[in-house]
Amino acid sequence: MIVTGLALILVNMLGFVLGISLVGENYEYLGDSIPGYSYPVQDTSALQDMLGQPLTNFDLESVNNAIFESIIHSDERKIHMYENWLLWLGGIFYEPLSRTQNPRRIVLGGGGLCSEVSAVVNSIARLNGFETRFVALNGHVVSEIRTENGWRVVDSDYGVTYPVGLEVLEEVEGAPLMRQLLKNRGFNEGTIDWYIQLFQSSADNTVTEVDVAFSPRLYAIELSAEWFKWIIPIILIFLGFISSKRHIMYKFSDCLTSRTSGD
Numbered sequence: 001m002i003v004t005g006l007a008l009i010l011v012n013m014l015g016f017v018l019g020i021s022l023v024g025e026n027y028e029y030l031g032d033s034i035p036g037y038s039y040p041v042q043d044t045s046a047l048q049d050m051l052g053q054p055l056t057n058f059d060l061e062s063v064n065n066a067i068f069e070s071i072i073h074s075d076e077r078k079i080h081m082y083e084n085w086l087l088w089l090g091g092i093f094y095e096p097l098s099r100t101q102n103p104r105r106i107v108l109g110g111g112g113l114c115s116e117v118s119a120v121v122n123s124i125a126r127l128n129g130f131e132t133r134f135v136a137l138n139g140h141v142v143s144e145i146r147t148e149n150g151w152r153v154v155d156s157d158y159g160v161t162y163p164v165g166l167e168v169l170e171e172v173e174g175a176p177l178m179r180q181l182l183k184n185r186g187f188n189e190g191t192i193d194w195y196i197q198l199f200q201s202s203a204d205n206t207v208t209e210v211d212v213a214f215s216p217r218l219y220a221i222e223l224s225a226e227w228f229k230w231i232i233p234i235i236l237i238f239l240g241f242i243s244s245k246r247h248i249m250y251k252f253s254d255c256l257t258s259r260t261s262g263d
Helices: 002-018 045-052 060-070 085-093 103-109 114-127 172-185 189-200 216-262
Strands: 132-136 141-147 150-155
Touching: 002 085, 002 216, 045 060, 045 103, 045 114, 060 114, 060 150, 085 216, 103 114, 114 132, 114 141, 114 150, 172 189
Parallel strands: none
Antiparallel strands: 132 141, 141 150
């Protein structure tokens, strides 16, 4: 147990040395690749600063653009063993545990899916005093952020910031706005048609409570695992030490008994 505990602590320490695993190091610059969505346009340093403290002048569109241009659309970003061996091990048996909802970890990784980049924009907006929520569209996730002009839909995965809320985009008159903004980003007509259908098949659209994680249960597990990845090896070392001490005491007692019997 002592060896196992020490090995796990070594893995934890290795995480500090190696840092966060980046995704998409070998980008394919294809003819129809979309800057920001397919490959990064800027590094994540600006986003790291945004997650650290409130902005002097918060501009939702600028923040969303920075997220889109820094974090590529990718499902490759998984938690590695040296980041959190407990979540890595759990992810072998239950895949969602291998993904992260931690905004800072998402940013440092440089890649994520729609719910993950939505977590980043929501976190930055909350830090600047705005209420946020997630909108699940049965195949896609976006954010809604309450501004002084009401709720606004923000899609950090597709890099668009809408001047209106979900209710408008669910109606027929919301289609031209979505089409124009997505076309400006370079998405093709097939993707745009699919996207509009996601919003306007509103029967399966769901909105989370204000200022909560997309999956509160998984987020709570992730936060707990950051503590338990240290607690468990310490307990193993302690139990191993107690067990070894008892074993030595038993050996010593047996030795004394044997010598006494011999006398």
